[in-house]
Every structure is written in structure tokens, then in C-alpha cells.
Amino acid sequence: MKKFISALLAAAMAAALSCVFVSAKETNIALHKPWSGIEVPTNEGANAYTGDFTDGVYAAEGDAFSYKEPWFTFYCNDQNDSSWTNLTDRVGRVDIELGDAGTGITKVRMQVAPEIGGAEYIKVYADDKEIGAMTYEGTDIQWIELALDGPIDAETISVEIKITDMFFMVSEIEVIAETADDSSAPEDSSTPPTADAGTAAAVIAGLAALFVSAVLIKKKA
Ligand SMILES: [Ca+2]
Secondary structure (H helix, E strand, O other): OHHHHHHHHHHHHHHHHHHHHOOOEEEOOOOOOOOOOOOOOOOOOOOOEEEEOOOOOOOOOOOOOOOOOEEEEEEEEEOOOOOOOOEEEOOEEEEEEEEHOOOOOOEEEEEEEEHHOOOOEEEEEEEEEEEEEEEOOOOHHHEEEEEEEEEEEEOEEEEEEEEEOOEEEEEEEEEEEEOOOOOOOOOOOOOOOOOOHHHHHHHHHHHHHHHHHHHHHHOOO
């Protein structure tokens, strides 16, 4: 009987914990947020790259590179004249304005196309503080990411790129935050933020009571 109850409790706890786990949802909080810090190059040939970093449009799996949007180019044609580059000393930076939405950030992701040109570095900043770097492998179109050790808050996430060649192509930047997966919950302050953990605790408490009752019944018998 004890073994059975222990197994039941363990199963209940696992179920309760997985309930808490499932309730955390990854959301791209950068989607449709404004960005600034770099502009489409004016130079003909480079000015076709009018991609938007936060419009949710990027290359699909297996797509070949397209010489236009969804790509935005970090560009320098060996001159610092403004018509020949949108960088300063081959370095460009985009600031994504998250504002109040910038909480619980766990990852920064970016789709790149290194076959068109490489990057010496790709650094990530949260409110102007460097928080890490991203790297790519090979030359395929790929998603790269910086996964943080723990969630952080930031009103602005910036990506700074130093290019090695003439172009470096980026289609989309995502800022991933973990949010509670309960869109129906009212967003007022009376909603306890630990509702799911509370539910789990109630389930565990209920089963613990069941266990005590079972032991008592067994003793009586
Ligand atoms: Ca895009």
C-alpha cells in the first residue's frame, strides 16, 4: 500500500510539475517592434536589401538566397562615404525597442546568410550592456542564437555586427521571452503571478491528504 501511495504521489508531483513546465511559453517579443540605428544603404546594388528585422518575414527552410528582401544588408564597399556604406569602420548596430515588453528575455535569435559575406563578430547588448555573442557555422542560411544563463529584462536589445567583406545579410532578429501560457487571464495586478505553481501545490496538498487518509484507514483496519 505504501509503495502504491508513494508511486501515486510521485506521479502526481511529476504531472503537477509538467503542468507548470507546459504553462511557460516562448514568445518573440521583438515581433513588430520598432528598430533604429542603421538604414538601408543608398548605393545602387545594395539598396535592394530592404528587409525588416522585426516583421516576422524571413527565409523558409531550404530557400535559396534572394537578392532583395527579406534580407537587410550590413554594407561597406571599402569606403566610409555614406553612399557606399551604412556602417562606421565596418561596424553597424541595430537597436530593437522593446519598451515595457522587455521582460523575461531568455534568448536572442537571428537568421543570417553567410554565403554572401561574413562577420568578424556579432555582439548582443541589453540596454547598452554587452551580454554575449552569436556565431554561425558554414555558409548556409541559418538561425543563430545567444541563449542566456537566466531571464533578463531590457527595454532595448541591440545587435552589433562587424563585417569582413562587402555584405552581411540578416533577415530577422527575434528576442525570445518566457511568458505564462495563459492569454485568457486578465492582466490586472490582482492575478497572482504564481497561479500555476499554486494549482500544482494544491494538487500535491490534496494528494498528501489522500495519503494521510489512506494510512489512517489502513491503521484502523
Ligand atoms: Ca524580416
